[in-house]
Amino acid sequence: MTAPTPLIAGNWKMNGTAASIPEARAVAAHVDGRGVRVAICPPATLIERMSEALAGSAVLVGGQDCHRDASGAFTGDISAEMLADAGASLVILGHSERRAGYGETDELVAAKVRAAVRAGLEPIVCVGETLGQRKAGDALMVVTGQVRGSLPRELDRRAYAVAYEPVWAIGSGLTPTLAEIEEMHTAIRATLRDLFGADGDKPPILYGGSVKPANAAEILHAAEVGGALVGGASLKADDFLAIVNAL
Ligand code: PGA
Numbered sequence: 001m002t003a004p005t006p007l008i009a010g011n012w013k014m015n016g017t018a019a020s021i022p023e024a025r026a027v028a029a030h031v032d033g034r035g036v037r038v039a040i041c042p043p044a045t046l047i048e049r050m051s052e053a054l055a056g057s058a059v060l061v062g063g064q065d066c067h068r069d070a071s072g073a074f075t076g077d078i079s080a081e082m083l084a085d086a087g088a089s090l091v092i093l094g095h096s097e098r099r100a101g102y103g104e105t106d107e108l109v110a111a112k113v114r115a116a117v118r119a120g121l122e123p124i125v126c127v128g129e130t131l132g133q134r135k136a137g138d139a140l141m142v143v144t145g146q147v148r149g150s151l152p153r154e155l156d157r158r159a160y161a162v163a164y165e166p167v168w169a170i171g172s173g174l175t176p177t178l179a180e181i182e183e184m185h186t187a188i189r190a191t192l193r194d195l196f197g198a199d200g201d202k203p204p205i206l207y208g209g210s211v212k213p214a215n216a217a218e219i220l221h222a223a224e225v226g227g228a229l230v231g232g233a234s235l236k237a238d239d240f241l242a243i244v245n246a247l
Helices: 018-028 044-053 080-086 096-101 106-118 131-135 139-150 178-201 213-220 237-245
Strands: 007-011 037-041 059-063 090-093 122-127 161-164 205-208 227-230
Touching: 007 090, 007 161, 007 205, 007 237, 018 037, 018 044, 018 059, 018 237, 037 090, 044 059, 044 080, 059 080, 080 106, 090 106, 106 122, 106 139, 122 139, 131 139, 139 178, 161 178, 178 205, 178 213, 213 227, 213 237, 227 237
Parallel strands: 007 037, 007 227, 037 059, 059 090, 090 122, 122 161, 161 205, 205 227
Antiparallel strands: none
16 A cells, blocks of 8 residues: 655634735745645635635645535535635644634534535544643543544545644644654554545545644654644745655
């Protein structure tokens, strides 16, 4: 089984206006898509403009969340179909900031993953333990449980990625040891094989949480690490490109 093509995705979170589009163009100018897939997930307001700005480049555009339904009376929400219509080809789902801030459960994340599949989007499904769970020795159990609960059968034979993002490493400057990352990614891979058989070898397993140019090379070359989900360091083209080039 050949290793999945690595994916480096930038999660801009609630950052960016039209003035940030040149930053994405600067990334695209230096990415040819060979051996690595690169994506930027801007706020929803920028998806259409960014898709137009990056048309013809190797950089993909993604959303950061979607509703489980295709349309309806859900004020303020955006459906997977709308993201696809605006030019997105991927969507981040189950980010810990959504799980913690909006009470998203594994069941809801799985419903959103089904919505993404329905709309032809490639989901990046996030999982990760809190510091308390890690200290209690529960990290493996929590994360593999999230994988089982958040990945519906509908993903079988579809393109998707899993992102392991320890909650305590996000935006904190802290990262797990390489041994801890490898242990968790190996456990996630075993869970994917258990759920999807040999197809469980196909999705890349990204690491996320305080990835920066200084630590990217060692993290990206760790066992079973198939790319990165990058928050803060994806906002500046130079930093994001340094991470892409660390592969
Ligand atoms: P960070 O965020 O790189 O700023 O830690 C990662 C994420 O939340 O996806």
